[in-house]
Every structure is written in structure tokens, then in C-alpha cells.
Amino acid sequence: MAWMSWTWPTAVFIMLIFAAIAVLTIMDLRSAPVTRKGFLPIPTDRGDRFYIAMLGLLVINLTWWGVTDATPLIGLTLSLIWLGVTMRWG
Template sequence: MFDWMVWTTPVAVFFTCIVLMLAGMTVWELKSPTVLRKGWLPMATTRGDRLFIGLLTAAYINLAFVGLGARMAEWFSLEQEPSVWISLALSMAVLAVIMKKG
């Protein structure tokens, strides 16, 4: 059923993080309903809006990192492509910033 996707450890960790965030956001929403607020994003958002925007951003960061891995090895004269763990850490950091400040 899942043979079409390459399930490496970083991919599994990435999707596990997403599932845990969705579960955590559900509990948080039940305990403390969200309100609209204006951060540095160009619109007023709720926690769910910021999570959605952050998850999209995280996905694009990971896709760009995977797509540009060979180029980065070329540009920075690396022996091999950079680890995808770097993109996971970067995307989760960006997601955290969007959730906090967005």
C-alpha cells in the first residue's frame, strides 16, 4: 500500500511530528479555544491557520532541500549531499516561529 513512497527515518520522523502537532493542537483547542490575532503575517490568524501555513512552509523547505541537495553539494564543494536532518530541523524551527510570531 505504501510502496510508492520512500519511507526513510527522516520522512517517518517528519510525518510523526505532523501527527503529534495535530493531536496536540486538537487538545489545546479543546482546552483553550483560539481567537484571531494579528502578527507579522499579512492577515489576522488563529492557531489553526498558523499551523496550516507553517506546515505548508515546512513541506516546501523540505522539498526544496531534497531537490537542491545535489546542487548544494556542488556549490559548497561537499563530498556528499547534505543530510535531510538539516531540512527537518530548519523546517520545524520555521514552523515554530510562524506559530509564535505569525
């Protein structure tokens, strides 16, 4: 990791994203994704909701870091809540 200024939190974040994609792949191989309509304005399956949730995580974290000087853990907590709500009811 010397070729880039990696920090441990960044490396862990990237590893968690790859782990989540691996879990989604295994889930798709075991049972086909079911398209359903939740609070999002379009019908989505697991992968769609995960992608939308990841975009939301990015926006929430970047907005939190840009707008406030408070601890990033609050932004992370808000992001994880968004992830849970989107995956469950999205």
C-alpha cells in the same frame, strides 16, 4: 505498512503530524483560539498558523532536497525553525 514503501522516518513524520493535530484539538477544546496579527499579512489563529507552517515545512524540505546534496538534517533544522517562528510570532 507492507502495501507501500514506507520508511521509518516517513512513518515517524506522519505520526508526528497526527500527534500535533491531536494536541491542537485538545488545546482548542480547553481554550478557544484567539485571532491575532503577527508578521503574516493576515490575522490568524493557532490552526491557521499551524497549517501555514506545515506548508512552509513542505516547501523548505522539498527545496532543500532538490537544490543541494547536503544532509537532510539541515533542511529539517531550517523547517523546525520556520515552524517555531511561525507558531510564536506569525
